[in-house]
């Protein structure tokens with residue numbers, strides 16, 4: 001007998017992946033350049049040249065046993081030390097290498113964080129709209145993911161709904177800012193309010209409640225927008241970072257867990273991550289990639305294209321009458337659909353070769369996501385299609 005649990009998941013395939021496969025197929029018919037594929041959050045700008053140069057230099061000059069050997073289970077010590085130092089300089093924190101655990105992207109980092117702070121049956125709360133992969137990520141650990149409905153006016157946190165859902169079983173709150181899919185950055189006020197509630201509830205329930213802060217878009221913030229560093233506001237915070245988006249390195253699977261030194265049992269949690277790796281096999285991320293990212297910690301890919309694309313789309317969508325919160329970062333925008341059922345709305349858009357993702361999949365029906373990590377030239381060419389779609393279907 002094969003596993004019923006995983007077999008059952010085959011019928012719940014990711015909507016985003018399905019749409020992206022549809023886009024690729026349509027591309028075979030009309031040329032992919034003519035498909036306005038806003039489905040997938042795959043970075044569209046290359047890794048910085050410094051990273052490539054550094055890889056070449058290492059491959060030519062460094063010890064292959066070191067570059068291609070197993071990493072220690074918590075990560076390479078020099079890399080952990082450099083990351084700690086960089087976070088301290090940027091965010092006024094107090095990390096040591098002992099607070100950093102190297103992981104395979106944000107997915108790998110999150111897999112460790114959930115397991116470190118929950119037991120089967122415990123609850124983790126997250127806020128709609130949310131990244132749909134959180135469902136399998138959390139539910140396969142034995143903990144239970146519960147979704148707090150969205151505050152659709154601002155896509156900050158719906159605190160009223162949140163406070164109603166808090167209960168003694170909640171061991172962690174999972175947040176993602178800048179947010180996929182809304183593109184919204186949680187304000188300092190939001191983070192402070194959240195921290196205040198959690199501190200009170202920790203006292204009331206007599207146990208810790210951790211913030212698991214999923215931060216793959218931390219570096220993708222647009223002009224004038226500050227991304228508050230969550231650990232600076234709440235002691236029991238575990239940051240899960242990834243280089244997938246900031247360095248355009250999603251295929252290399254590299255990121256880390258940073259446990260706030262002020263967190264209870266901070267070092268123990270990091271050491272536990274090493275043990276969790278043994279169980280889930282998400283262990284020892286590639287040594288060469290750890291070493292390479294540690295040499296370009298202050299660099300990012302050229303992220304400016306995302307802001308250009310955001311501006312083009314936001315202006316066009318609002319001009320067309322869409323209700324839309326202006327994204328402060330990421331490469332996503334999350335407008336309200338022009339009819340109640342966003343699934344039908346997105347289905348109609350396909351006729352215009354516009355691939356949009358219904359908000360239902362992000363726990364926010366009635367909205368849709370556009371991932372604008374595509375060339376600006378293509379965004380520009382998609383605008384007439386968007387105008388035509390709106391005029392013909394809703395004019």
Ligand code: PLP
Pocket residue numbers: 041104105106107108131176180214216242243244250255
């Ligand atoms: N969290 C969010 C909000 C994401 O959007 C993604 C990827 O798109 C991930 C986590 C996983 O990122 P990674 O590629 O670093 O595993």
